[in-house]
Amino acid sequence: MKKTSGEKLKELLLGYIERNGNKMDDSAFLEIASEIFSFQRKHNHVYKDYLKETGFRKRTIKKLSDIPPFPEAGFKITESAAFNPSSAERVFVTSGTTTGAGGRHFVRDLDIYRRSIDNSFGAFCMNGRKKMPMLSMIPPGELRRDSSLSFMTSHVIERFGAKGSGFYSSGSGIEELLDALRIGSRSNEPVMLLGTAIDFHNLCKAAEMNKEAAVLPENSLVFETGGFKGRKEAISKKALYEKIKEVFNVGEEQIIGEFGMTELLSQAYDVVSQFKRERYFLPASTLSVRVVNPLTLEDAAEGEEGLIVHYDICNIYTNAAILTGDAGVRVGGGFIVKGRAMYAEPRGCSLDAGSRDE
Amino acid sequence: MPNRAAARLMRGREMNKIFREIAAIWLDKNYRFRRASIELVSGSSGLSKEMVALGIDVTFKRIMNGDSFLPAYTKSLKGAVFAIIGGIIPAVTVEAVLACLSEKRPLILKPPSIEPHFGRIFVESVLHEYHELSAVLKCLPIASNDSLSIKNAVDTCDTIVVYGDDSTIEKVRLISTGKNFLPNGNMASFGFIDSEALSRERIDETATLAAYDVAMYDQQGCLSPHAYFVEADYKTASAFAKKLFEKLESLENRVPIGRIPADRQFLLRKFIEDWRLKSLMDKRIRMFQRKDSVTNSVILDPSPETYLSPNFRVVLVKPVVSVPEMLRSLLPFQKRIKGLSTTSSPARLENAIKSCDFLSPEIITGHGDLQYY
Numbered sequence: 001m002k003k004t005s006g007e008k009l010k011e012l013l014l015g016y017i018e019r020n021g022n023k024m025d026d027s028a029f030l031e032i033a034s035e036i037f038s039f040q041r042k043h044n045h046v047y048k049d050y051l052k053e054t055g056f057r058k059r060t061i062k063k064l065s066d067i068p069p070f071p072e073a074g075f076k077i078t079e080s081a082a083f084n085p086s087s088a089e090r091v092f093v094t095s096g097t098t099t100g101a102g103g104r105h106f107v108r109d110l111d112i113y114r115r116s117i118d119n120s121f122g123a124f125c126m127n128g129r130k131k132m133p134m135l136s137m138i139p140p141g142e143l144r145r146d147s148s149l150s151f152m153t154s155h156v157i158e159r160f161g162a163k164g165s166g167f168y169s170s171g172s173g174i175e176e177l178l179d180a181l182r183i184g185s186r187s188n189e190p191v192m193l194l195g196t197a198i199d200f201h202n203l204c205k206a207a208e209m210n211k212e213a214a215v216l217p218e219n220s221l222v223f224e225t226g227g228f229k230g231r232k233e234a235i236s237k238k239a240l241y242e243k244i245k246e247v248f249n250v251g252e253e254q255i256i257g258e259f260g261m262t263e264l265l266s267q268a269y270d271v272v273s274q275f276k277r278e279r280y281f282l283p284a285s286t287l288s289v290r291v292v293n294p295l296t297l298e299d300a301a302e303g304e305e306g307l308i309v310h311y312d313i314c315n316i317y318t319n320a321a322i323l324t325g326d327a328g329v330r331v332g333g334g335f336i337v338k339g340r341a342m343y344a345e346p347r348g349c350s351l352d353a354g355s356r357d358e
Numbered sequence: 359m360p361n362r363a364a365a366r367l368m369r370g371r372e373m374n375k376i377f378r379e380i381a382a383i384w385l386d387k388n389y390r391f392r393r394a395s396i397e398l399v400s401g402s403s404g405l406s407k408e409m410v411a412l413g414i415d416v417t418f419k420r421i422m423n424g425d426s427f428l429p430a431y432t433k434s435l436k437g438a439v440f441a442i443i444g445g446i447i448p449a450v451t452v453e454a455v456l457a458c459l460s461e462k463r464p465l466i467l468k469p470p471s472i473e474p475h476f477g478r479i480f481v482e483s484v485l486h487e488y489h490e491l492s493a494v495l496k497c498l499p500i501a502s503n504d505s506l507s508i509k510n511a512v513d514t515c516d517t518i519v520v521y522g523d524d525s526t527i528e529k530v531r532l533i534s535t536g537k538n539f540l541p542n543g544n545m546a547s548f549g550f551i552d553s554e555a556l557s558r559e560r561i562d563e564t565a566t567l568a569a570y571d572v573a574m575y576d577q578q579g580c581l582s583p584h585a586y587f588v589e590a591d592y593k594t595a596s597a598f599a600k601k602l603f604e605k606l607e608s609l610e611n612r613v614p615i616g617r618i619p620a621d622r623q624f625l626l627r628k629f630i631e632d633w634r635l636k637s638l639m640d641k642r643i644r645m646f647q648r649k650d651s652v653t654n655s656v657i658l659d660p661s662p663e664t665y666l667s668p669n670f671r672v673v674l675v676k677p678v679v680s681v682p683e684m685l686r687s688l689l690p691f692q693k694r695i696k697g698l699s700t701t702s703s704p705a706r707l708e709n710a711i712k713s714c715d716f717l718s719p720e721i722i723t724g725h726g727d728l729q730y731y
Contacts, residue, residue, distance in 0.1 A: 049638050050635075050638060053638065053645065054649070055649050071632075071634075071635060073631060074635050077636075077639065078635065078639070293623070294623040294626065294652075295618065295623050295626060296650055296651055305620060307624070325628065341628070342621050342624065
């Protein structure tokens with residue numbers, strides 16, 4: 001059977017992963033991104049209309065920034081896909097914690113997502129290990145079919161989880177999880193504890209009430225997947241990591257931060273061994289990240305705050321280039337997320353003596 | 359402490375004459391206080407030097423012309439006045455000073471912390487020219503978070519004038535119990551363009567004046583329109599929107615847009631992208647803008663809802679069939695409307711407003727005249 005253009009692009013992508021593993025190859029990345037752009041420009045009608053609206057007319061892509069990013073908000077109000085969305089293998093839905101409205105990511109081929117996870121998670125998080133017991137506070141994919149994070153977690157455990165791995169509710173299952181940690185600490189086999197920022201926040205609270213249980217076996221890892229924004233109780237990443245270190249008696253290098261978005265099939269990770277000063281995210285080899293000036297969409301200087309733009313070559317069937325609503329700064333080969341861009345809401349004239357004063 | 363006795367000495371002075379003299383010297387391009395203020399205000403406010411100079415010219419020309427320029431609160435001033443100025447628009451400071459002088463009220467003026475220079479320089483210039491006013495006019499350049507100094511100034515005065523956002527006004531209100539409290543919060547203006555002003559002969563001039571009102575102070579003042587309601591069909595409104603965009607572009611060559619704060623940069627991008635996405639769903643929405651930036655954008659939107667602009671020369675154009683249709687669209691902003699401009703006779707707007715009974719704009723004026731208020 002003749003391969004579709006999407007399938008050919010998948011072949012290109014898998015070849016890239018095969019050749020490079022998790023090492024970024026800029027020119028090969030640009031070549032694939034450019035091919036994907038042509039495909040999406042032709043087959044994703046929402047994106048095609050969007051490009052028309054922006055006045056985009058370029059015929060050739062010479063650099064990544066030539067590809068106009070599609071706004072993250074577009075996933076909320078359009079069905080942006082380069083295929084019939086009703087034939088999606090899975091639809092991942094954003095929580096909409098910030099705006100109240102959820103976005104939908106139509107995933108045509110879950111195998112691409114699995115390959116992307118295998119490629120980057122192993123390289124960033126396993127540190128040479130093949131498997132280790134993984135205890136997740138993130139619900140499994142079978143329970144949360146619309147959650148991209150749950151899908152990823154289930155796949156990670158299936159692929160990298162050793163005997164003793166399991167899922168625990170960060171609400172009702174916390175005592176059970178603490179029991180499992182206690183048993184694990186006796187066997188002294190390192191484990192990986194997975195959860196969102198709020199999961200770890202809750203776990204730390206519970207563990208603080210029972211010091212004995214709050215011990216992780218030596219060389220264990222904490223895998224934190226974000227979710228700091230839009231909660232009733234604001235948590236800063238730094239404060240949470242300090243708390244995790246204090247409660248579980250782990251070092252900074254044992255905490256891995258993961259950056260993912262429902263709209264992406266590639267991730268970024270911050271692994272402390274790679275930093276000299278501040279923690280920052282390093283993207284997988286299938287993800288390139290720019291920080292841009294909000295007015296011009298040109299690259300912001302290193303250290304200058306701007307909007308984060310992702311180029312995810314695993315997003316063959318939707319939008320590879322995404323303009324997020326996240327503010328960030330570029331640092332080293334990676335980026336720091338400063339949170340959602342703080343918008344000053346329109347309010348008539350700018351007589352905001354208080355808010356814009358020192 | 360403001361000198362109430364000295365204020366009484368001002369009685370009998372020809373204040374309008376003084377105002378015109380002050381205006382004349384400020385219109386002199388070589389006047390040292392003017393030159394200093396253009397330099398310093400541009401630095402602190404982010405407005406381009408050309409825009410600060412234009413703002414000074416507009417403000418003082420209207421005083422020279424003897425046009426009405428005093429703020430609506432002028433007649434409500436009582437006793438000694440403490441005016442807390444907000445924002446970055448020099449005209450607000452001038453208004454406050456002249457309102458007090460015209461009513462013979464001693465004034466302590468607190469310039470905004472964000473742009474502290476104009477207030478200080480303007481007061482200094484007035485006192486330099488009219489030494490005798492030093493007993494009734496003082497500039498108090500204190501920070502907005504210096505609560506103690508602000509409270510002390512409030513305690514010594516009878517009237518408190520405050521410009522600012524809701525939280526600033528509320529903070530000052532709390533320490534102004536028993537005082538004559540005159541708040542000036544965030545306001546917005548809009549424009550109405552009647553069908554005659556869109557004729558082939560007049561559309562160019564109509565768009566030129568509209569662009570001027572939008573661009574003034576990079577739309578950060580209360581008097582720059584957020585939307586123009588156009589009494590026309592979709593096609594004519596579209597032609598006007600395009601023309602307005604061209605005029606904004608050409609105006610930028612003469613009066614460049616200034617520095618845009620980071621939060622506003624994010625807002626501008628979000629605003630434009632949201633509209634672009636809306637335009638994918640509603641083909642009647644059209645956007646006129648540059649490829650390389652989001653400022654100087656004109657959005658043609660035929661929906662009945664009206665939105666506030668993020669400022670910095672971004673404006674909506676909305677076709678309507680009648681003035682009442684426009685007024686209905688403005689209902690959500692009924693307590694926030696500073697000015698309405700119109701290409702038709704102001705009486706037409708005034709009559710419609712009287713009959714709708716829910717809007718009470720402070721100013722109704724001619725098209726392109728908003729900035730003269």
